[in-house]
Amino acid sequence: MPAQKESEPVRPLPFSPRPVALSATLAVNEAIARKRREGVRVLPLGFGEAGIPIHPALTRELGAAAGRGGYGPVAGSAALRGAAAGYWTRRGLPTEPSMIVAGPGSKPLLYALLTAIGGDAVVASPSWVSYAAQASLVGAEPIRVATPRGEGGVPSPALLADAVVRARARGREVRAVVVTLPDNPTGTIASEETVRRLCAVAREHGLLIISDEIYRDLVHDPGRPIPSPALYAPERTVVTTALSKNLAAGGWRLGVARLPDGPFGRALRDSLLGVASEMWSSAPAPMQHAAAYAFAEPPELVEHIDRSRRLHAAITGAVADRFAAAGARVTRPEAAFYVYPDFAPRRDALGENHGVRTAADLTDLLLERYGVGVLPGSSFGDAPSALRMRVAPSQLYGDDDEQRLAALASPAPAGLPWIADALDRLSDVLADLSETITAGEPVPA
Incomplete structure (x- = not known):
């Protein structure tokens, strides 16, 4: 292609980049x-x-796998998926490795989930900054619903039902609700009653629940259980977590999602893997090795x-x-x-x-x-x-x-x-x- 002559006017592009604010x-x-x-x-x-050093054992495991290359399975290695399945099973959520999909952090997994699901998503108000932002980025509408007083992370079930009805009345296709247990930004935990009611509303209105449980191992009272929606609505709940909070491995970029069992879960897995294959192919092999060690929960x-x-x-x-x-x-x-x-x-x-x-x-x-x-x-x-x-x-x-x-x-x-x-x-x-x-x-x- 010939170079532009100096005498020719410079023609700017007839559009501007999409405005996206820094998180x-x-x-x-x-x-x-x-x-x-x-x-x-x-x-x-x-x-x-998290503000604490990486544990030497985790660094050791990452170093041991540093020479590993090549693309592995899109869903993640068998070792990682097996370890993650055991992690959730020990928390009262029986899980098969086939229900696990790994990705380069829980943020990309959330984005891929929203892409695979389609439609609008309900998010709590307040809630972590990326939920609403990612819904907007995939072309959906984030529908904000207030939380009950003192129970951050989960939209008020009564207000959720009303918001879904109103959104659908104006032609919106609401398909998911995103919750956080425990919550960022409030540091609180929704009650079992609130979560049960949320699950009932999700069933009544045909909603998928995405439950971000990345902080569940950092409950200040270790005897206090987390009322995961996967306990009460397992057929429609996706649970996500990662290593960045409980093990302070921020920047290591490894997250996992636990998908529902049954026909819908299998269809969602196929769609999610298709999206992941076009976005990240597979999570980094060395990180998968270190994460498999972490999710096995050795005593140290x-x-x-x-x-x-x-x-x-x-x-x-x-x-x-x-x-x-x-x-x-x-x-x-x-x-x-x-x-x-x-x-x-x-x-x-x-x-x-x-x-x-x-x-x-x-x-x-x-x-x-x-x-x-x-x-x-x-x-x-x-x-x-x-x-x-x-x-x-x-x-x-x-x-x-x-x-x-x-x-x-x-x-x-x-x-x-x-x-x-x-x-x-x-x-x-x-x-x-x-x-x-x-x-x-x-x-x-």
Whole structure:
């Protein structure tokens, strides 16, 4: 093809790329890094990473398989699928390896599931940022439904039924509802009654349930069961999980999905494998080997997860106490490593002293004035005017692996000097929010 002559006008493309915003959880991480480069003392409470080192045994297994290449089965290796089936069977969900599909992370699996299912999806409000975003990316409509008070992650069953009826009346084809047990962003767990009622609504209205249970091994009370929808509606529930939360293997990109047994599950598997074959072919072989070891749950990894659960419980509890002391309304976290405080009781003071009207106003103030990185509840589907935010304290465990391992081993991690210092800094910031700061007045260091 001949080169364009210099005298010819440059013709721009007659379209623009589709606008897709950077995921809020990743964007806040970059904002915190920017404040650090500016020399600001920061409190990194925005990014949902587990904050503990990778266990050496998991690293060993990955290293042992580092030389493996080639494309394996799209669904995943037999060893991985067998280990994942055992993992769910031990949790009261009898599972055959044929019901497992592996992928390069639970995020791609969710996207592939939404693509295979088609139609619109109901998501909880609030809920993890990627559920609604991925529904939009596959051309579906994310239908937001509020959760019961104190029970994050699962749409209110009564409101769900109403939303589905209304959406279908205006011509929408609603096919799925996405739930999270335990929940991100609130760190709470829906009750068995709520989950049973949700399953009844799903049956009545012909909905598939996608249950993201990536935090189920991080319940602060290890004796508390998770009421998975797969227990009450096994014929219509897909369960997903990964290694990034319980084993802090963020970035290793390996997730698994447990599909329903029966004719629908087999048809969904065929469709999902077709989508996966065009998206990622197969998950990386070395990671599949390490994941098979992890899902077999050897004692050394079980102990590691137990210690991480205790650490998450201790620090999220301490952070929740600091927010409560500052006048926020806080539901006590029950799992994972998140706190979801509500500053509605301080709305008048925040508006008068700082011009705060929305959650984004509040989190922008915290970042720009104080170097505190958190995410507004509006990023998770909450109303913009609701003064709620997601706080992820797991980055306070330490600046290096030596500190993080010390936090993991400590019976009282909130008392470790670096963590206690961060908690006191948080208290200072929250106390300062209640005071009027005039222009030019120094911000507490």
